[in-house]
Amino acid sequence: MIAVIAAVLVVVLLGVGLFGGRSYKTTIKKYVKASFAADTETIVKLFPDKVIKYALEESDYDVEDFQDLKYELSEQLQDQMSTLDDYMGEGWKFSYEITNDEKVEGDDLDDIKKGYxxxxFKISAARNVEIEISIKGDKNEETVPMEIALIKSGRNWYLDALNFADIF
Known part of the structure; x- marks a missing residue:
């Protein structure tokens, strides 16, 4: 019995190791969810660490400066959520759907690779994804389109810092 359990664990761990990674759909889901939760820690984790470190060095920011930036972003997101509470009514809910999904190829992909x-930081793929976020509350209901640029490195998809709103 122990040998069977051990064999199953090995197969599961091997599968995760070989085929694991974060899909672009998971990256989008985490980003949208973290945005509405004002969870800057999760949002920052959706950008490549190596790129963040490089951007901090190039901007002469240190770790303390970066903590301050994340705090400011968190404050801004919390303010937006308060505004949303006022406009939509307490207990509002959100959902989203992907409305357009395009692979970036050819010269456009080469330009993104050069940018990194x-x-x-090596990029193997990129996507431009359009989503529609629907927000429903007691007072109002809204649908908002949003474009998200993504890059892939290794087995993980990340938010594309070069084609995202200025994060620093």
């Missing part, structure tokens, strides 16, 4: 070369 200085940070010594």
């Amino acid at each position: 070369e200085e940070a010594n």
Whole structure:
């Protein structure tokens, strides 16, 4: 019995190791969910660490400065959620759906790859995804379109810092 359990664990761990990673749909889901939760820690984790470190060095920011930036972002997101509470009514809910999903190829992909070369970060793929976020509350109901640029490195998809709103 123990041998069977051990064999199953090995197969599961091997499968996660070989085929694991974060899909672009999971990255989008985490981003949208974290945005509405004002969870800046999760949002920051959706950008490549190596790229964040490079951007901080290039901007002469240190770890303390970066903590301050994350705090400011968190404050802004919390303010937006308060505004949303006022407009939508307490207990509002959100959902989203992907409305357009395009692979970035050819020269456009090459341009993105070049953009990350200085940070010594290799890109294997990129996508531009359009979503519609629906928000329903007691007072109002809204649908808002949003475009999300994504990059892939290794087995993980990340938010594309170069084609995202200025994060620093």
